[in-house]
Amino acid sequence: xxxxxxxxxxxxxxxxxxxxxxxxxxxxxxxxxxxxxxxxxxxxxxxxxxxxxxxxxxxxxxxxxxxxxxxxxxxxxxxxxxxxxxxxxxxxxxxxxxxxxxxxxxxxxxxxxxxxxxxxxxxxxxxxxxxxxxxxxxxxxxxxxxxxxxxxxxxxxxxxxxxxxxxxxxxxxxxxxxxxxxxxxxxxxxxxxxxxxxxxxxxxxxxxxxxxxxxxxxxxxxx
Amino acid sequence: xxxxxxxxxxxxxxxxxxxxxxxxxxxxxxxxxxxxxxxxxxxxxxxxxxxxxxxxxxxxxxxxxxxxxxxxxxxxxxxxxxxxxxxxxxxxxxxxxxxxxxxxxxxxxxxxxxxxxxxxxxxxxxxxxxxxxxxxxxxxxxxxxxxxxxxxxxxxxxxxxxxxxxxxxxxxxxxxxxxxxxxxxxxxxxxxxxxxxxxxxxxxxxxxxxxxxxxxxxxxxxx
DNA sequence: CTATGGCTTAGGAACCTGTTAAGATCTCCA
DNA sequence: TGGAGATCTTAACAGGTTCCTAAGCCATAG
Numbered sequence: 001x002x003x004x005x006x007x008x009x010x011x012x013x014x015x016x017x018x019x020x021x022x023x024x025x026x027x028x029x030x031x032x033x034x035x036x037x038x039x040x041x042x043x044x045x046x047x048x049x050x051x052x053x054x055x056x057x058x059x060x061x062x063x064x065x066x067x068x069x070x071x072x073x074x075x076x077x078x079x080x081x082x083x084x085x086x087x088x089x090x091x092x093x094x095x096x097x098x099x100x101x102x103x104x105x106x107x108x109x110x111x112x113x114x115x116x117x118x119x120x121x122x123x124x125x126x127x128x129x130x131x132x133x134x135x136x137x138x139x140x141x142x143x144x145x146x147x148x149x150x151x152x153x154x155x156x157x158x159x160x161x162x163x164x165x166x167x168x169x170x171x172x173x174x175x176x177x178x179x180x181x182x183x184x185x186x187x188x189x190x191x192x193x194x195x196x197x198x199x200x201x202x203x204x205x206x207x208x209x210x211x212x213x214x215x216x217x218x219x220x221x222x223x
Numbered sequence: 224x225x226x227x228x229x230x231x232x233x234x235x236x237x238x239x240x241x242x243x244x245x246x247x248x249x250x251x252x253x254x255x256x257x258x259x260x261x262x263x264x265x266x267x268x269x270x271x272x273x274x275x276x277x278x279x280x281x282x283x284x285x286x287x288x289x290x291x292x293x294x295x296x297x298x299x300x301x302x303x304x305x306x307x308x309x310x311x312x313x314x315x316x317x318x319x320x321x322x323x324x325x326x327x328x329x330x331x332x333x334x335x336x337x338x339x340x341x342x343x344x345x346x347x348x349x350x351x352x353x354x355x356x357x358x359x360x361x362x363x364x365x366x367x368x369x370x371x372x373x374x375x376x377x378x379x380x381x382x383x384x385x386x387x388x389x390x391x392x393x394x395x396x397x398x399x400x401x402x403x404x405x406x407x408x409x410x411x412x413x414x415x416x417x418x419x420x421x422x423x424x425x426x427x428x429x430x431x432x433x434x435x436x437x438x439x440x441x442x443x444x445x446x
Numbered sequence: 447c448t449a450t451g452g453c454t455t456a457g458g459a460a461c462c463t464g465t466t467a468a469g470a471t472c473t474c475c476a
Numbered sequence: 477t478g479g480a481g482a483t484c485t486t487a488a489c490a491g492g493t494t495c496c497t498a499a500g501c502c503a504t505a506g
Contacts, residue, residue: 013291113360151483168362179484188463189485195464211362212493213375213462374494403495411452412496418454433452435504 003116005029006046008038008063009078010054014101018050021105022112035059043067048112051095053079064095074115076108096163115164127162129218132204134162143204153179154197161208161218170215228252228335229269231261231286232301233277237324241273244328248336258282266290271335274318276302287318299334301326329393329437336390350385352441355427357385366427376402377420384431384441393438 005027009015015031022029030046032038039062043049049067053060060077067075077095097111127134133142139155141148150158156178161169175190194216198205207219228250232238238254245252253269255261262285266272272290276283283300290298300318320334350357356365362378364371373381379401384392398413417439421428430442 017291110359153484164360166358167360187486188465188488191463192465192485195466198464210463214362217361376495410497411454414452415454415496417452421453436451 003027003047004045005112006038006041006043006049007031008035008050009052010034011052017105018108021109025109025113027112035063038063039066043073046073048116049073049075050108050112051075051077053077076111076115078103127159129162129165129220130204130207132162132201134159143201148200150197150200153193154200157193157197158201158218161216165218165220168211168214168217172215174215226250226270227268229261229264229266229272230254231258231273232275233257234275240328241331244332245335248332250335258286261286262289266296269296272296272298273331273335274298274300276300299331301331327393327395330396333387333390333393333396336387350382352385352388352443353427353430355385355424357382366424371423373420373423376416377423380416380420381424381441384439388441388443391434391437391440395438397438 005022007015007018007022007029009018009031010033012033015033019029019031032041036059038051039059043066051060051063051067053064064075064077067073074096076097076099078099078101097115099108099111127136131144134155135141136159141150141155141158157174160174160178171190179189179193194208198208201208209217209219211217228245230238230241230245230252232241232254233256235256238256242252242254255264259282261274262282266289274283274286274290276287287298287300290296297320298318299320299322301322301324322331322334350359354367357378358364359382364373364378364381380397383397383401394413402412402416417431421431424431432440432442434440
C-alpha cells in the first residue's frame with residue numbers, strides 16, 4: 001500500500017523534482033501548484049502534506065489552517081526564508097515539521113519517512129503509546145487509569161517524543177523547539193526536565209531511552 | 224549494462240582523469256569540454272551528469288537549468304570554490320549532489336555509484352543488509368532479533384557502509400565524514416572503531432571487508 | 447624478504463549525562 | 477500590590493561512557 005502525499009508547491013522546478021523523488025521512493029504524490037486548489041481538497045485523503053508557505057497570494061497559512069480544521073494529517077512546511085516568525089506561526093497553526101530552503105531532496109524524503117512512522121493518534125487528538133495516553137487538546141496525561149500531573153515543559157517534551165515513538169529526537173531539536181527559544185545555549189536544562197519527567201512517569205519513564213551523544217527516544221512498546 | 228555518464232568539465236587534466244576512472248569502473252563516459260556542447264545534448268540519454276560549475280563563460284548554471292527542464296537525470300555538481308552561494312544556487316536549480324574541488328577521483332566515482340545504486344532503504348527509514356537492520360531514525364541496530372548496542376561513531380560508521388553495500392568506502396571519506404571533523408589527521412583511530420564494530424557485530428562483523436589501501440566494504444549478502 | 451598498511455590492546459583524556467540544590471521567574475489570588 | 481507556591485533555569489559535581497593515541501604484532505603486496 002502506498003502512502004498518499006499532497007505537495008503544494010508553486011515553483012515549477014522544485015515541484016517536479018520533489019514529485020520525482022517521492023515517486024521513486026514508492027510514494028503516491030499529488031502535486032498542486034497553488035493554494036486555491038489545495039483549499040478545495042479533503043486533507044483526510046492524504047497521509048501527509050508537504051506545504052510551501054511562500055505561495056503566491058500568501059495562501060500558505062490559509063491552506064495550513066484549512067487542513068488543520070479538517071483533519072489531523074501531518075503537515076511538513078517549507079519556507080524560503082529562515083525567518084523565525086514564519087516558523088513560529090507555522091508551528092502555532094499546527095505544522096508538524098519545518099524545513100528551510102534550500103534543502104536536499106533526500107532530506108525531505110527522510111523527514112517524511114520519519115514522520116509517517118507515526119503513533120496511534122486517535123481522532124480526538126489523543127496520542128497513545130502503550131499504556132501512555134496524551135490528550136494533546138486537554139493537555140492531560142494518563143497511564144492506564146492514573147492521571148499524571150505534568151508541567152508545561154514536561155508535557156511538551158513528552159509529546160514531542162511520543163509523536164514519533166521509536167525515533168531518536170535530538171537534544172538540539174528539543175532545546176530549540178520545546179524549551180524557551182529565547183534562551184542561550186549551553187546548560188543542563190533539558191536533562192533536568194527529562195529527569196523529572198522520568199520520575200513522574202514511573203515505569204513508563206524508564207521507556208524514555210537516552211541516545212548517547214544524540215538525544216532521547218521513547219520506546220514504542222512502552223508498557 | 225553500462226551506465227552512461229555525461230561529464231562537463233573544461234579542465235583538460237581533470238577531465239581526462241575522470242573519464243579514465245569512469246571507464247575503468249565499467250561506466251560509459253562522455254566528455255564535453257564546454258557548456259555550449261552540453262546545451263545541445265539530450266539529458267535523457269544519460270543516467271547521470273557530472274557538471275563543473277566553473278565553466279568558461281559561466282555556463283555552468285545554464286547547463287544545469289537546461290538539464291532540469293529536459294529530464295529528471297541526477298546531476299552531481301563540481302565547484303572549485305567552497306562558496307556557499309554556489310552551493311545554494313546549485314541546490315535551487317535542482318542539483319542532486321555537490322562536490323568541492325579538489326577531490327579524489329575515487330570519491331567522485333563512489334558518489335556516482337552511490338547515487339546509481341540506490342541504497343536498500345525501506346519506507347520506514349530502516350536499512351536492511353541481510354540479517355542486519357539499521358534503524359536510522361531511532362538509531363538502533365539489530366541482528367535478527369538481537370539488539371546491538373553501538374556508540375555514536377560506531378553507528379554512523381556502520382550506516383555509512385550499509386548505505387552502499389558492496390561498495391568500497393574510502394578511509395579518507397570515513398575519517399572526514401564520520402569521525403570528528405575537528406581532529407587532525409594521521410592516526411589509527413578509524414581502525415580502532417572498525418575493530419570494535421566488528422567485534423560487537425559478531426558473525427555479521429566478519430562481512431565488513433578490508434579493501435587494502437582504500438578502505439572498507441560491507442558485503443551485500445551479510446548473513 | 448622487506449616495506450607498507452592494517453589489527454588489536456590498553457590507558458588516559460575528553461566528553462556527556464543525571465542529579466541535587468539553590469536562585470530566578472512566573473502565576474494566581476487575596 | 478504583595479506574597480505564596482509552582483515552575484523553570486543555572487550551577488556544580490559525580491559517575492560513567494566514549495574517543496583518541498601510542499605501541500607492538502600481524503597480514504599483504506611487490
